[in-house]
Amino acid sequence: MIVDNRERNVEVIEGLSDRNIRIAFAQLPVGDYVVSDRMCVERKTVKDFESSIMDARLFDQAKRLSESFSKPIILIEGSIDASTLSKNVLTGAVLGLYSDYNIQILHSSGASETAYILSKLAEREQVAEAREPRLIGAKKAFSINQWQVLILSSIPGIGPKLANALIKKFKTVKRVTNASVEELIEVDKIGKKKAERIYNVLNIEFSEDGGNGHSL
Numbered sequence: 001m002i003v004d005n006r007e008r009n010v011e012v013i014e015g016l017s018d019r020n021i022r023i024a025f026a027q028l029p030v031g032d033y034v035v036s037d038r039m040c041v042e043r044k045t046v047k048d049f050e051s052s053i054m055d056a057r058l059f060d061q062a063k064r065l066s067e068s069f070s071k072p073i074i075l076i077e078g079s080i081d082a083s084t085l086s087k088n089v090l091t092g093a094v095l096g097l098y099s100d101y102n103i104q105i106l107h108s109s110g111a112s113e114t115a116y117i118l119s120k121l122a123e124r125e126q127v128a129e130a131r132e133p134r135l136i137g138a139k140k141a142f143s144i145n146q147w148q149v150l151i152l153s154s155i156p157g158i159g160p161k162l163a164n165a166l167i168k169k170f171k172t173v174k175r176v177t178n179a180s181v182e183e184l185i186e187v188d189k190i191g192k193k194k195a196e197r198i199y200n201v202l203n204i205e206f207s208e209d210g211g212n213g214h215s216l
Contacts, residue, residue: 026135
């Protein structure tokens with residue numbers, strides 16, 4: 001499965017890995033999870049879904065999603081009952097997505113169920129239908145700086161903004177890996193707990209038991 005490198009929900013990523021889903025990260029032009037050459041999933045929390053309705057981003061995203069994939073999906077994560085928008089507004093948005101853009105709407109209770117749904121979609125598309133994930137309209141080449149940010153972004157809890165901050169301070173990925181906890185804390189938005197997590201991921205020796213003796 002190809003996952004957008006700005007999509008950094010650690011629980012979803014770990015849930016997919018636990019279900020033996022092989023993941024590749026890339027900067028996707030549309031969507032968050034490319035399941036196959038025809039299926040892409042845009043994941044939105046209820047709050048994200050509300051915001052995209054309010055600022056009119058939703059249907060622009062829907063248009064690009066439906067133009068790129070024949071089986072576009074928007075997965076709404078969380079309880080719709082918690083939404084601050086009226087039922088009529090939400091229902092109208094969902095009906096518009098389906099009738100105007102042929103977008104299927106799926107729901108999940110949280111990140112764990114999202115990972116389960118994504119894994120089942122991958123199973124149907126890739127195993128039953130023998131359709132592999134494929135990038136459509138993505139940039140073909142990354143610059144060295146983009147690769148540096150992408151590498152650092154793969155660390156649990158580190159998104160592109162924090163990865164940018166790290167590379168700007170330490171200048172090279174190697175210097176980030178050599179940094180102490182105290183030096184990592186000097187980066188804005190990195191507290192002691194996050195600094196220790198980064199340090200541990202980069203420095204604890206690999207073991208065949210999967211590092212079960214250490215928790216992130």
